[in-house]
Amino acid sequence: xxxxxxxxxxxxxxxxxxxxxxxxxxxxxxxxxxxxxxxxxxxxxxxxxxxxxxxxxxxxxxxxxxxxxxxxxxxxxxxxxxxxxxxxxxxxxxxxxxxxxxxxxxxxxxxxxxxxxxxxxxxxxxxxxxxxxxxxxxxxxxxxxxxxxxxxxxxxxxxxxxxxxxxxxxxxxxxxxxxxxxxxxxxxxxxxxxxxxxxxxxxxxxxxxxxxxxxxxxxxxxxxxxxxxxxxxxxxxxxxxxxxxxxxxxxxxxxxxxxxxxxxxxxxxxxxxxxxxxxxxxxxxxxxxxxxxxxxxxxxxxxxxxxxxxxxxxxxxxxxxxxxxxxxxxxxxxxxxxxxxxxxxxxxxxxxxxxxxxxxxxxxxxxxxxxxxxxxxxxxxxxxxxxxxxxxxxxxxxxxxxxxxxxxxxxxxxxxxxxxxxxxxxxxxxxxxxxxxxxxxxxxxxxxxxxxxxxxxxxxxxxxxxxxxxxxxxxxxxxxxxxxxxxxxxxxxxxxxxxxxxxxxxxxxxxxxxxxxxxxxxxxxxxxxxxxxxxxxxxxxxxxxxxxxxxxxxxxxxxxxxxxxxxxxxxxxxxxxxxxxxxxxxxxxxxxxxxxxxxxxxxxxxxxxxxxxxxxxxxxxxxxxxxxxxxxxxxxxxxxxxxxxxxxxx
Numbered sequence: 001x002x003x004x005x006x007x008x009x010x011x012x013x014x015x016x017x018x019x020x021x022x023x024x025x026x027x028x029x030x031x032x033x034x035x036x037x038x039x040x041x042x043x044x045x046x047x048x049x050x051x052x053x054x055x056x057x058x059x060x061x062x063x064x065x066x067x068x069x070x071x072x073x074x075x076x077x078x079x080x081x082x083x084x085x086x087x088x089x090x091x092x093x094x095x096x097x098x099x100x101x102x103x104x105x106x107x108x109x110x111x112x113x114x115x116x117x118x119x120x121x122x123x124x125x126x127x128x129x130x131x132x133x134x135x136x137x138x139x140x141x142x143x144x145x146x147x148x149x150x151x152x153x154x155x156x157x158x159x160x161x162x163x164x165x166x167x168x169x170x171x172x173x174x175x176x177x178x179x180x181x182x183x184x185x186x187x188x189x190x191x192x193x194x195x196x197x198x199x200x201x202x203x204x205x206x207x208x209x210x211x212x213x214x215x216x217x218x219x220x221x222x223x224x225x226x227x228x229x230x231x232x233x234x235x236x237x238x239x240x241x242x243x244x245x246x247x248x249x250x251x252x253x254x255x256x257x258x259x260x261x262x263x264x265x266x267x268x269x270x271x272x273x274x275x276x277x278x279x280x281x282x283x284x285x286x287x288x289x290x291x292x293x294x295x296x297x298x299x300x301x302x303x304x305x306x307x308x309x310x311x312x313x314x315x316x317x318x319x320x321x322x323x324x325x326x327x328x329x330x331x332x333x334x335x336x337x338x339x340x341x342x343x344x345x346x347x348x349x350x351x352x353x354x355x356x357x358x359x360x361x362x363x364x365x366x367x368x369x370x371x372x373x374x375x376x377x378x379x380x381x382x383x384x385x386x387x388x389x390x391x392x393x394x395x396x397x398x399x400x401x402x403x404x405x406x407x408x409x410x411x412x413x414x415x416x417x418x419x420x421x422x423x424x425x426x427x428x429x430x431x432x433x434x435x436x437x438x439x440x441x442x443x444x445x446x447x448x449x450x451x452x453x454x455x456x457x458x459x460x461x462x463x464x465x466x467x468x469x470x471x472x473x474x475x476x477x478x479x480x481x482x483x484x485x486x487x488x489x490x491x492x493x494x495x496x497x498x499x500x501x502x503x504x505x506x507x508x509x510x511x512x513x514x515x516x517x518x519x520x521x522x523x524x525x526x527x528x529x530x531x532x533x534x535x536x537x538x539x540x541x542x543x544x545x546x547x548x549x550x551x552x553x554x555x556x557x558x559x560x561x562x563x564x565x566x567x568x569x570x571x572x573x574x575x576x577x578x579x580x581x582x583x584x585x586x587x588x589x590x591x592x593x594x595x596x597x598x599x600x601x602x603x604x605x606x607x608x609x610x611x612x613x614x615x616x617x618x619x620x621x622x623x624x625x626x627x628x629x630x631x632x633x634x635x636x637x638x639x640x641x642x643x644x645x646x647x648x649x650x
Contacts, residue, residue, distance in 0.1 A: 115317060341374045379419055
């Protein structure tokens with residue numbers, strides 16, 4: 001009996017010790033152990049193999065620089081229409097395995113990978129303030145999502161100004177000389193302001209030798225001057241006059257800033273000398289940026305194989321490391337316990353880039369078996385079907401499934417413009433012109449600089465027989481600085497008369513693209529090349545009398561004579577006006593009259609159906625607008641009235 005009691009006591013003590021150990025806090029993982037965590041803040045997600053303290057520091061810093069961007073451009077809402085993935089690696093050894101060859105000598109602190117589907121920022125946490133290596137790219141990415149089209153000097157000047165951002169002693173400073181620009185400005189003749197503003201394309205910042213040029217230095221100090229003097233509103237007026245009203249640079253400067261280009265140059269030079277003599281190179285504090293310890297975040301431990309797959313999914317986008325990344329992904333899926341959806345979609349992406357669409361679909365489907373709710377997987381399943389159809393010059397297979405996948409993606413990330421654009425063109429192909437129009441309007445709102453989306457909207461307008469809106473857009477795009485966009489817009493303008501009369505464009509037949517040459521879905525070239533969506537546009541506008549003969553798709557002379565003569569095209573020129581909205585009369589909806597005042601001129605502009613009117617700068621036409629700044633395209637009726645073609649709100 002005594003032995004039994006003793007045995008029971010030992011068991012009780014053993015169980016007690018086990019329970020105490022289970023309740024005790026776990027010791028932190030050693031820094032040299034391989035592990036992955038995801039740190040989520042309000043707007044960013046960081047994947048890192050470092051500890052949670054460093055992961056939070058990265059997420060908080062990105063939140064801070066996002067806040068600075070909004071403050072500089074006076075934006076209360078900041079779009080992030082291109083999803084961002086941040087990968088932060090703990091040391092040189094891990095970082096050196098993935099750093100692009102373009103980094104040149106030295107490992108570096110960080111790099112940026114732009115993409116059709118998402119943007120990657122990769123940081124080396126063993127370097128102090130590694131985020132500074134990507135601050136310039138950060139500024140350019142957010143400009144693309146949040147600011148209308150500009151000239152090169154504005155983007156480059158803003159990006160350099162933004163890259164001067166510093167966090168010192170709980171202070172946020174900006175405006176210091178980011179790249180020794182004071183020297184060329186002191187020793188080299190400046191470009192005349194009209195020449196600076198006329199520079200259409202700046203040299204890539206990665207070309208270090210060209211980065212230290214007067215163009216970059218002068219762009220930086222001009223932006224410094226404009227921001228310090230609160231002249232961004234005048235700058236917006238200048239760009240409107242140059243980009244939309246097609247005024248000369250000299251005339252636009254005079255009207256927007258109230259001074260000649262020479263006087264503008266003198267003001268900037270005087271400002272530069274003041275900044276250069278200040279001793280702090282013009283750096284000034286920014287208020288209202290939350291300290292890092294006041295920015296919230298949450299942590300999530302990741303399985304080791306998933307962390308490795310996320311790293312490889314990024315690395316596969318670098319051509320020089322693609323083979324290495326594919327081998328890593330194949331190794332992960334080769335072990336049943338480590339197989340995961342991230343590895344499958346990474347491999348599928350690699351197959352898709354090689355236009356091996358069947359293999360890509362197979363990988364995505366296997367990923368769906370592992371995690372059917374993964375939103376990126378739904379996106380890639382839609383993308384691969386659309387690309388396969390484009391490459392073959394055929395209609396999209398499984399179109400309802402494509403649209404369902406894309407709706408799931410848009411529900412997950414409403415600002416994901418590429419998914420919205422794909423949904424719009426899929427809806428158009430399916431015959432849903434109004435749904436396509438709504439989707440593309442939201443896309444344009446989130447991507448104000450992407451002219452491919454405007455070209456797609458023109459196709460949607462043509463499918464809906466909204467000829468005036470299509471004409472206005474194509475007229476605007478035929479002067480695009482992108483030669484492919486300009487060429488496509490010009491060709492479609494030339495084909496409009498035939499499209500109106502017979503329902504087909506002059507080059508209606510779609511030919512398959514040779515393997516390896518089909519442009520990506522999101523590139524401007526894809527819209528310039530006839531595709532299944534273009535063919536659907538032509539079919540949607542085809543007159544019924546033309547399609548009654550199932551034996552032939554061609555229109556004979558006799559058939560053409562039987563088609564009722566279309567109404568005469570409106571030959572009134574499309575005019576432009578910028579002013580203030582006085583009132584909107586919707587008493588006879590869906591008809592509406594928009595009253596616009598521009599100086600002493602007041603126009604009453606009519607639309608038969610405001611629900612189908614082209615609207616930019618707002619989600620929909622509103623009968624409640626009043627006092628808003630607006631730019632309109634219209635066809636004049638008398639001296640004080642006309643017919644609306646498009647409306648753009650500021």
